[in-house]
Amino acid sequence: MSRVTSRSSVCHVGRGRTFAAVATVTQQPAQRGAPNTGRFSSSVVKKAVMAVSGIIMILYLIAHMIGNLKAFSGAESFNEYSGWIRTIGEPAVPTQTVLWIIRLVLLASVVAHFWAAYSLWAQARRARPVAYVTKKRVQQSFASRTLRWGGTIILLFIIWHILDLTVGAVNPAGGDTTPYERLIASFSNIPITLFYVVSMLLLGLHLRHGIWSAMQSLGQTNRRRERSVNALAYVVATVLTAGFLLVPLSIAFGLID
Amino acid sequence: MNLTLKVWRQVNPTVKGKMVTYHVTDVSPDMSFLEMLDVLNEQLILDNDDPIAFDHDCREGICGSCGLMINGIAHGPQQTTTCQLHMRSFSDGDVIDIEPWRSGGFPVVKDLVVDRSSFDRIIAVGGYISAPTGTAPEAHSVPVPKQDSDAAFDAATCIDCGACVAACPNGSSMLFTAAKVAHLGLMPQGQPERDTRVLKMVAQQDAENFGGCTNIGECSAVCPKGISMETISRLNHDLLGALRAGAVPAS
Ligand code: HEM
Ligand code: SF4
Numbered sequence A: 001m002s003r004v005t006s007r008s009s010v011c012h013v014g015r016g017r018t019f020a021a022v023a024t025v026t027q028q029p030a031q032r033g034a035p036n037t038g039r040f041s042s043s044v045v046k047k048a049v050m051a052v053s054g055i056i057m058i059l060y061l062i063a064h065m066i067g068n069l070k071a072f073s074g075a076e077s078f079n080e081y082s083g084w085i086r087t088i089g090e091p092a093v094p095t096q097t098v099l100w101i102i103r104l105v106l107l108a109s110v111v112a113h114f115w116a117a118y119s120l121w122a123q124a125r126r127a128r129p130v131a132y133v134t135k136k137r138v139q140q141s142f143a144s145r146t147l148r149w150g151g152t153i154i155l156l157f158i159i160w161h162i163l164d165l166t167v168g169a170v171n172p173a174g175g176d177t178t179p180y181e182r183l184i185a186s187f188s189n190i191p192i193t194l195f196y197v198v199s200m201l202l203l204g205l206h207l208r209h210g211i212w213s214a215m216q217s218l219g220q221t222n223r224r225r226e227r228s229v230n231a232l233a234y235v236v237a238t239v240l241t242a243g244f245l246l247v248p249l250s251i252a253f254g255l256i257d
Numbered sequence B: 001m002n003l004t005l006k007v008w009r010q011v012n013p014t015v016k017g018k019m020v021t022y023h024v025t026d027v028s029p030d031m032s033f034l035e036m037l038d039v040l041n042e043q044l045i046l047d048n049d050d051p052i053a054f055d056h057d058c059r060e061g062i063c064g065s066c067g068l069m070i071n072g073i074a075h076g077p078q079q080t081t082t083c084q085l086h087m088r089s090f091s092d093g094d095v096i097d098i099e100p101w102r103s104g105g106f107p108v109v110k111d112l113v114v115d116r117s118s119f120d121r122i123i124a125v126g127g128y129i130s131a132p133t134g135t136a137p138e139a140h141s142v143p144v145p146k147q148d149s150d151a152a153f154d155a156a157t158c159i160d161c162g163a164c165v166a167a168c169p170n171g172s173s174m175l176f177t178a179a180k181v182a183h184l185g186l187m188p189q190g191q192p193e194r195d196t197r198v199l200k201m202v203a204q205q206d207a208e209n210f211g212g213c214t215n216i217g218e219c220s221a222v223c224p225k226g227i228s229m230e231t232i233s234r235l236n237h238d239l240l241g242a243l244r245a246g247a248v249p250a251s
């Protein structure tokens, strides 16, 4: 076990010409802020919140991606699918009940995820008040470094995406259209398609690190599982990114119209 | 060999510091990095200049005092402590940047010396076990699975140097705290405090202005003792388990 002693007892602190003038000081440890004992103030609990909300979003994205592929079977099939989401559970429950449950769970996940991300970001800034003049990366991946800015862009993407394809408010074809018409209108537009592509690539990076990180945050990794967890992260990230890019790129290149 | 050093000079915690350039000549490749700094300091003293303050004690890689950021890497190019780093790792004419550990939890005292008492406070809140006093019990009376004792021993090799914090893009002390939590939590003797230990130690590290872990792995890559990322997963597992078991974080 480590000793509980005051540090920095052996350091040269002083201005002088001889070693005799070099003083030895013992710093009196100053308590910096009392520990916060609330559950959700713990950085580890915040990470667990992030991991769970992230996993919920990933499960949704898998279903969402598969649904999108309906675009390949034509307008009718796609619009039918879109209608089906709204009527799941009928007549046992009113129209859109299930859809709204999914929406609320997702909204809660996004809010929780963003809250934890923001609060850990702020904590990290306090933890490095003075930047290094020189700092090298030893092993960190590009994916792990782009989580925060990447995540922010993904958030903007989600907002725009809903306004575009769900509500139709910012869609080139307008809101009074079928889902399929909105889909085609958006991805016949080059800037919109580019934004979509960039966001999906960022999502892929986010998930490449995020899935490994979530398993680690939930205490599920160990040396034996390290390779399989990383492989899982690569596979899920790649499949989701590729799956989401398939439809817009096919429209942009005229394979679907 | 001859070297150019750019060293962080800061008079005290409140004054802003800056990098100052020095030249050292006739450095032997067999010198340790700290010995090279000693040579520079002797020269500075002869020149009536203020010697560079840096922490050191054992100079044999076990006390963890000698942390320096060397060319942007904690403890320099080898995965060892600064005192065990030798000048043969550099070549003639090199320019070497030397900075203190930088973290909210490690305020600079002077030049390259930082105050690491935050680590002591993290240990103080949970880095202990309750054991009856008196004659030591027969060691074999409490069996420990080999796997656990090996993992606990690996964690126990942490020397509290702080390189993990220095290297972490989030300034997080997670690897250090995880090493302490794993070290005691894996042993039968550490069980009574297991749940409260992890809660208190994490709460303390958050309060000390260390960042949160984002599982980037820079810490483990520079840790002179090679403490693994698995250790952090173990801490997370313990903490979530402690909350499920209803342990209270309050002291
Ligand atoms: C709303 C916009 C988003 C923001 C601002 C955001 C931000 C972040 C940040 C900063 C992290 C790193 C957490 C850390 O290590 O400290 C993270 C992790 C993660 N994100 Fe996101 N993200 C967003 C959206 C998403 C989406 C849409 C998904 C899933 C489809 C997702 C899944 C994950 C996962 C699984 C993790 C790993 C959690 C962990 O490390 O425990 N994120 N996110
Ligand atoms: S975990 Fe490694 S780098 Fe961190 S304080 Fe312990 S020995 Fe140093």
Ligand code: FES
Binding pocket: B055, B056, B057, B058, B059, B060, B061, B062, B063, B064, B065, B066, B081, B082, B083, B084
């Ligand atoms: S001086 Fe003790 S570890 Fe370097």
